[in-house]
Amino acid sequence: MSAIYPSVFARFYDLIYDRIRAGVDSDFFLEKISEAKGPVLEVGTGTGRFFSTALSHGADIYGIDISPAMLDVLKNRIPAEDHKRVSVQDIREFKHAVKFRLIIAPFRVFMHLTETQDQLKALNHVHDNLSEDGLFIFDLYIPDPGLLSKGLKNVMDFEGEYEPEKVVRRFVTAENDLVNQINYLSMRFEWDEDGKILSETWHSELRFFFRYELEYLLQRSKFSSYELFGDYQGNPLSSASKEFVVVCRK
Numbered sequence: 001m002s003a004i005y006p007s008v009f010a011r012f013y014d015l016i017y018d019r020i021r022a023g024v025d026s027d028f029f030l031e032k033i034s035e036a037k038g039p040v041l042e043v044g045t046g047t048g049r050f051f052s053t054a055l056s057h058g059a060d061i062y063g064i065d066i067s068p069a070m071l072d073v074l075k076n077r078i079p080a081e082d083h084k085r086v087s088v089q090d091i092r093e094f095k096h097a098v099k100f101r102l103i104i105a106p107f108r109v110f111m112h113l114t115e116t117q118d119q120l121k122a123l124n125h126v127h128d129n130l131s132e133d134g135l136f137i138f139d140l141y142i143p144d145p146g147l148l149s150k151g152l153k154n155v156m157d158f159e160g161e162y163e164p165e166k167v168v169r170r171f172v173t174a175e176n177d178l179v180n181q182i183n184y185l186s187m188r189f190e191w192d193e194d195g196k197i198l199s200e201t202w203h204s205e206l207r208f209f210f211r212y213e214l215e216y217l218l219q220r221s222k223f224s225s226y227e228l229f230g231d232y233q234g235n236p237l238s239s240a241s242k243e244f245v246v247v248c249r250k
């Protein structure tokens, strides 16, 4: 399944996204977690960009992800007694004994669901696992028609040292199906190891959404109401917005 992240991506994930993403969404999600008055579930918790900080600040947080390699990295960041808080599970059918006050799916987790029936299944399953008045917060990027029509051809979007004098580079290719709203992504990682240059490529698909499709989907779900924001500062959507930040109320 193309949504399962391979170990090469898990290995370099924090190095890459601490540089290119942390300043965008970290304060927002950490604040939402700390404000929650009850247990929190992070869906698609990945390597624990938010999870490990939230846990060390005392949050009653749990995590699920479908990629074992991502959770292996996360488990190395948290105390062994907290490993039971994370499990390999899918947003569409996870099982948990408790109901959550807040469920979050940060950084485009939802875009890995390429079929409408899976998107609805996920929304309704999250809904059913919230306590009364619980919130589900997730995000999606807002499609840029110019970028989508051009695509990307082997563009190096990251270069950095993962250990002193050992460099990793990432090259991205994106071919976009504008009718079916799918990004076909290839990520090639190239890194120095024992004097050799190693390379691995991962293929994945992301489903992009336009505003009213997203709204119709939310209206078809079990959620009683939702709000859409255009960034992580709570600003309304505008023609300049780059992200849909979605807050659904049970």
Ligand SMILES: C[S@@+](CC[C@H](N)C(=O)[O-])C[C@H]1O[C@@H](n2cnc3c(N)ncnc32)[C@H](O)[C@@H]1O
Residues within 6 Å of the ligand: 003, 004, 005, 017, 043, 044, 045, 046, 047, 048, 049, 050, 064, 065, 066, 067, 070, 089, 090, 091, 092, 105, 106, 107, 108, 109, 112, 113
């Ligand atoms: C871009 S990463 C985001 C990780 C983390 N939330 C962050 O902000 O750094 C997307 C994550 O979603 C996970 N994922 C994709 N599809 C999923 C599904 N159906 N159920 C649970 N997790 C999923 C992937 O394994 C990956 O770890």
